[in-house]
Amino acid sequence: MIHLTCVSCSRTYKKEKNRYFCDNCGSIFGTLVVKYDYDKIRPMLASFSKTAPMYQFEMLLPVKNYSSVADAVGGTPLLEFDNLLGMDKLYVKNDGMNLSASLKDRASLIAVNLAVEEGYETIFCASTGNAASSLALISASSPLKTVIFVPEKMPAGKLAQLKVAGVKINRISGTYDDAFDQSMTLGFSKHWYCRNSAVNPYLLEGKKTAAYEILVQLDYQVPDYVLVSVGDGTVISAIIKGFEEFKILGLVDKVPTVIGVQAEGASTLKHVFQKGKPYTPIREVVDTIADSISVGYPRDVIKACQFLNRNGGDMISVHDEEIVEAIRDLASMTGVFAEPAGATPLAGLKNMLRSGKIKPHNKVVILVTGNGLKDISAIGG
């Protein structure tokens, strides 16, 4: 019921072990998109719950059986506030309330269960922190061995989650991009299961469920704008894919305008998107307090640009000081304590309200991808 399509050459592949990207186009240009037989799925759709865990969407996911921790992934609240920032309504999707306190659990749950299904013994990933701590905790109760590659600079909370889970940690001297490259070399040579953003097409399948949940929680009333922080480009691709699929399935009649928000000091994907077609991956030196989106060589850049372009989305960036202010705004106005990358969409919203691109009566959702407890250094903790 599933096949994979190359994001650049549209060649299709079947679901099979060790199939991560297109043989023709390689790991950056040839990332794959998972496609389902939507006509077969349409009659299977039942009434979705506003609070159930992510695996309620199993007919739209590539995994057959879920482990015990699945009950702790997804079903995060969409909080609704009146009269914040002069807006009629503001919705906050709080994905810092997953098991490991980030949205990445949605991807890790898919990766761990697929790796078990396909008979792997070891799973690995490179991560700025959240994917690592998520994989460590989600795989803890599985039979898999777990190997994590992380850059030297990693917030204390995320490192603590790794350490306590008892996984093998490879701290790489260098950036996230360096850790990524090293993990690919070692991981593939050892034939370990790869839970790396962008490279593994199934990670989107987990992350897209945040978009499904937003629509279910809004009673299928499509918001005008959804703001999402962007690093590698996988989360925003996944969110747009989720919205598109609910449209394909006839559950909604349009896709909201999705705005990607980057830190000014790490806005590589924005640069590629704004330069326009043909989208060409670049590698930049980056620096931001928002470690989760501190990515200089985004791996899902083609997919993100394509998804954004065909749905009228856009990319913007905000300064680190605006991110810190947004952390405080968000916590003191809504009670949601976000890590820097999690508050970045609020900083973007404030910019767009000031410039008039978003109006106070627009229906806006900001997606908070991680809990502030993971990195308290940004607020002087």
Next chain:
Amino acid sequence: MIHLTCVSCSRTYKKEKNRYFCDNCGSIFGTLVVKYDYDKIRPMLASFSKTAPMYQFEMLLPVKNYSSVADAVGGTPLLEFDNLLGMDKLYVKNDGMNLSASLKDRASLIAVNLAVEEGYETIFCASTGNAASSLALISASSPLKTVIFVPEKMPAGKLAQLKVAGVKINRISGTYDDAFDQSMTLGFSKHWYCRNSAVNPYLLEGKKTAAYEILVQLDYQVPDYVLVSVGDGTVISAIIKGFEEFKILGLVDKVPTVIGVQAEGASTLKHVFQKGKPYTPIREVVDTIADSISVGYPRDVIKACQFLNRNGGDMISVHDEEIVEAIRDLASMTGVFAEPAGATPLAGLKNMLRSGKIKPHNKVVILVTGNGLKDISAIGG
């Protein structure tokens, strides 16, 4: 539909502003228990959800209207694991997945909404940390001003949550017990709403919903044992009250055996309980890494002892080293990263399995009250 009964003299009071404890018996002996007209409620009971937020139990709660953040409180997962510690099944209720990452949100939601209903402008509490950070984030979107009294020693994560929410923080030189005493003096003189454990009888009403959820999530199959960490005695009282109420309402036919687990260095409530009737509050000097249960003068001691005694429960204690080991065991076996007090019940379970008091075939639930990200010092973070 609600009245209040003194835990010592059984005198009853009606629900009214500023009614916190029994006039005859004072704030320690005269804590109040909230009673409902259960005959009227029984026909109102609908089918409860395993994932819905806490306010699904509104007919058994003292609040009429809930604020926006209510969707982020309760409905935490009960995770089920096979073959851990040689047990057939082990259930982990993960209340570290609330908005502020602790069970205390259940109490703060009640307190904030009652304070608004009753027309207060300011709310206060003294706390070892979790109640403080919970109150700060739950009240952030309310019209209330918030004043928090905390002891000097407070884990970084909990302090960060307070700071970012923008509340007034009074750091008291001394222990939790000192902070508690000072908060009572100032708070009552200013006529602020009191969200202090034990003193405010409605806090139990929030916390008891964790017990309701355990029963709903187990399809009303009553577990043999539920293990809970104990400081002031309010959480364990609330949990037992929740089980008792579902029995009164005919939803289950018995109350599980509840075991309170304290840190060896802060086991005051255990000492009072084991000395037996008449239960006499005492004040001890305490020291443990588990800050949430580092309480030398427990304020809900009478209630906890009475509830435990009439249901066949017991109190045990574990060493700090066992707590640290339990944090690692829990994370590496289940993926649940708990703060020290949150892992304390697992340390207690290991003791009781060793001594044979709990058997591998027993159906056991451990209640994890807070997320490990709040205090990473215990594991060397």
